[in-house]
Amino acid sequence: MSEKNSQATEGSGDSETSSSDRSAAGSDEPTCVEPLRQISDYQLIRKVGRGGMGEVYEALHVRLKRRVAVKILPQDRVPDSSKRRRFFREMEAAGKLTHPQIVQATDAGEVDGVPYLVMEFVDGADVAHLIRQFGPIPPLATLEAVEQAALGLEYVHQNGLVHRDVKPSNLLINRQGTVKVGDLGLAQFSQPPSQSDDLTSSDLLLGTVDYMAPEQAESPKLVDHRADIYSLGCCLHYLLVGQTVFTAPSRIDRLVAHRSQPPPPISEHCDYPVPESLERLYRWMLQKRPEDRPGSMRDVLSQLVACRQQLQRELDGLEAPVASPGAHRFPMDANLRDVVEVVFNGSDRVSSPFAKTTVVGMPKRPTQDRSSTLTLVGAVLVLILSAIVFWGPGPVRPRQGETGAGTRSPAVSPAALTPSTVAGEEPEGADSVPTGIPTAHKGPIYALEFSEDGKLLVSAGDDGAARVWEFPTGKPRSELRDRDGELMIDVAVLPAGSRAVAASFSGRAYVWNWDENRVERTFDASLDHVESVALVDGTQVISSGVDDTIYMWDADTAYILASMPNDHQGGVRALAVSPDGRMLVAGDYEGNLSLWDLSTATQVATPSIGNEPMTIWSLDWSPDGSSIAIGGGISRRDGNRANGLVVLYDPERREVIQRLDGHINRVNAVRFSPDGRILYSVADNLKCWSVPDGELLQTHTIPGGELFGLAVSPDGNSVVVGASSGAVHFVPASGLGEPNPADPTP
Structure with missing residues (x-):
């Protein structure tokens, strides 16, 4: 995985503009900041995320030498009054929250008309990036990750807020395996908004289609905490399956599916064995009507804990280690800590099953697209090496001044x-x-x-x-x-x-x-x-x-x-x-x-x-x-x-x-x-x-x-x-x- 040190990526109501929807190979590009080198006491180092609500930079407090994340509203969006008010709404919402499973806001302000919000820097990656790069994670690790996210969202709800944009790219996981909920840019207070508050009074679609509750698509300003429960259930599906609940090519079709089609069973698309208790919880969280879902995030948490404990007992009772199913990188018994060790810390507990073929020789300056070339080279090399093994006496070293080609061995004897x-x-x-x-x-x-x-x-x-x-x-x-x-x-x-x-x-x-x-x-x-x-x-x-x-x-x-x-x-x-x-x-x-x-x-x-x-x-x-x-x-x-x-x-x-x-x-x-x-x-x-x-x-x-x-x-x-x-x-x-x-x- 190219797991960049990541901070909350944005959801602007249009998932196609979110950094979480860029391909894993080129996502979260660490773009260095040229026009704006410093804002207030924070030296901006590189861009780590962007979206409709702002751009997020890794930064360093110039006096404390503390690494933080700074979200700023780009100057070309500052004149937009609705975006400006929404940005200040996030400042207000974030300032009310202090919890281990919430990205902590530490400072806010405005410099030369540009508002900014300072948050703790989460040294890790967002869950969407992790899944795109490494594939689905096992049920035990999934339950642990979703349980931590639920704890953070329960705290949000207890403080009178609804997140309204719960999705994998807004769930951040650090190198110790701690999951934090980020991006409160679309959060709203539970009480009805005033007539002057136009953040939700327009007909704009706010949220991210693939994780949006049906009622939120109809009227974003009337949703309550149960919309977050629906979205978290969609995240649960994504972690286990590696794709969204509904996969129609158009956004409209996916919106309609969330409103009218039953969610597909996880077990039909997940290579890992899924406990029935987990399948039931998933279906409960994705009920179409809010009143048919769990009444609170506390209800969700109690079921998550029960599922995890039951699954752990079943895994502990197995006599032999559980092998990795299919082409997955993680065995069935891997917990969240195991996943983190592989993804961030280079542990060899789970080795990649994929062998790579390359051209031997001093690397040349890379080009934009090498995939087709390497595929062709790999095919040719397989034929050449097969012929050498079958006809020749043994491997031949390149002559002086030349470079040869061969297959990279996964290990050395x-x-x-x-x-x-x-x-x-x-x-x-x-x-x-x-x-x-x-x-x-x-x-x-x-x-x-x-x-x-x-x-x-x-x-x-x-x-x-x-x-x-x-x-x-x-x-x-x-x-x-x-x-x-x-x-x-x-x-x-x-x-x-x-x-x-x-x-x-x-x-x-x-x-x-x-x-x-x-x-x-x-x-x-x-x-x-x-x-x-x-x-x-x-x-x-x-x-x-x-x-x-x-x-x-x-x-x-x-x-x-x-x-x-x-x-x-x-x-x-x-x-x-x-x-x-x-x-x-x-x-x-x-x-x-x-x-x-x-x-x-x-x-x-x-x-x-x-x-x-x-x-x-x-x-x-x-x-x-x-x-x-x-x-x-x-x-x-x-x-x-x-x-x-x-x-x-x-x-x-x-x-x-x-x-x-x-x-x-x-x-x-x-x-x-x-x-x-x-x-x-x-x-x-x-x-x-x-x-x-x-x-x-x-x-x-x-x-x-x-x-x-x-x-x-x-x-x-x-x-x-x-x-x-x-x-x-x-x-x-x-x-x-x-x-x-x-x-x-x-």
């Missing part, structure tokens, strides 16, 4: 993680130290990083995994897998501990504790691919991806500390932080660089590195901070001009120091030695350059295809390289810094 020598070299004796890990990953290894003490090595690869190895024995220690099976492209090791940050093409950055073998936090503010991660200081992390926004966030909480929208186009591919933690350099696929002052999160320069268009794939800041190494390639070949290119840049004088040609292919990684005297680069081979004069000291040929990952041990004695074949090569640094007379001149 223990034998594949066994350290040994590489490239056909046999160990000299039983106690000999391996020169690498021949099958560290199934496919290219995009990133390598040492732990602070140099005793462990972290790798990230195309097979959707990040792994920890003991160095130099190559013994496997731990593994992290992306929950969607997307490739891992970068890693950064946090200091003083056993944690790393891994960047995934699923749009997430995982804070991973390898000693405990668990995901501590998942940062998912990026729109899509997270392509680079770097450390600022302590637990502060910088990440970037294809949404052209750079985020600075806290690894302990996953809270955004700053968001930095910029002029990069098509994705920020590489990041590097200065040794003192004050400056950031970012590079993109188009060869553009940007320099940032991290103390203010502002861009201070746009350096130029030459007239030729250069794709930037890697950046590294020298240990003394005097230069930046840039690795990539020019987009054309010109006579003797090499395609691969390394540039040394002086960030203080803002000028290029050296342009180092020599690689045949694009330079995928650059790294300085700990003393800053040598620069290593990898593409078709490993090259060592003298700094700052740019003399080529040595070229080291490494088998296994194109080279991607590169790291230098903290003591400077070893260089490790990751190849497209999936092998990690250990290269002693001794001798690499010495000139090699036999090295061919590029």
